[in-house]
Amino acid sequence: MEVKLAGQTDLAGFRSEARQLLAHQVPPDEVQWQLQPAGDPFMDPQSPQASRPKNVARAANAIVPASFTRLCEFVVLHRDPARFSLLYRLLWRLVHEPGLRNDPIDADMQQAQHMAHAVRRDIHKMKANLRLRAVQDALGREVHVGCYEPAHHVVEAVAPWFAKRLPATRWAIFTPERSMRCEDGRLLYGPGVAPSELPGPEGTDVDWLACYERVFGAHDSTPVPHA
Template sequence: MTSTATEAKLAGDTDLAGFRSEATALLAHQVPPEDVHWQLQPTPDLYSDAQPPQASRPRNVARAATAIVPASFTRLCEFVVLHRDPARFALLYRLLWRLVHEPGLRNDPLDDDIQQAQHMAHAVRRDIHKMKANLRLRKVRDPQGEELEVGWYEPAHHVVEAVAPWLAKRMVAPRWAIFTPQRSVRGDGGRLLFGPGVPAQEVPGPGASDADWLACDQRVFAAGRRPAGGG
């Protein structure tokens, strides 16, 4: 990083809306990719309703610049930002910069940057499919006799928030919780709550009791059980 580097701060590992906002501002100021340092802030352990990715064009973005970028790049970003590679945001901004300044790039499927981004997107799609197919849940009951389905899974990439809405639509149980090393998600009466991850060594084992799983759920999500809009 040079002394003239510009810092672009993102709110967590999967901040697609933040990337779009930062990238378009950098592009408007003609900041080249090599002068940008992408800084990821720790994902806050806040418990809130899930929000869908912001697909609309960020405010204050020149329409001419937006029109240059193909829709396929926008779709590509939605998957690449979920990849584990720490250089993914730098790659995407470099591609955005080149698409604007090299009009012929969109027609070059053999370009190294395009191929790398497509491979990353493919890996994320595959990881999403694997989580949907391989996730296994266990039913436990709390002291009041209410049922909770729990499970632990270790995805290869940051796909929990992408898979959560799909799970919410297909879960039969009204209450469920999925723990992963980076991020956990809980469904409670149709509401999605996100919390911190649970390392593998802290997850209840195959022979664990219902109480062990309930204690794990309590540690991760107790702070999130508050009315919407509560502090």
């Protein structure tokens, strides 16, 4: 059977669907996870999750260790297209094979751990390696801009960290998958920018401002609350 998720990182959707599948005893080899293409790039990325049904079976919660829940938060950000199949297979096995949680060399668990490690490393590299440049917009206001190409789907996971840590009050970061900007503490998202469409290291302030306006200037982006 096909199970549809709202996007590449729809963890809430996965949890909801997985609980229902477990409640109906649907084995992993009968499930095909389908990722819906992203809708309006300026919508709040949490909005698809808000419509998820709440009255689903939660019996597995008492069986599944908290460490697996934390593991899922990173694995869903990996680019491996089979990550949701792997996570549901592990969830199924944790429910039906209690000894799995104490097996440090299980192949499925090791694969998930390696994927989570790769995502953590990607997040760390983006925090450490991203560089911004200050440019002046048409009104003389300073905005810091930069670009980065993460290996995995980590943009929304790392955005709140930048919103807290970057000293600039106005900044924008462009990635191929999704762009983000911050306006006086408000975090907003926009569509991605292909590397071929970015000004690059030799780009002028005019080039970077044109990119900024092209991505954000003509849209009323939706603010996203962050912790």
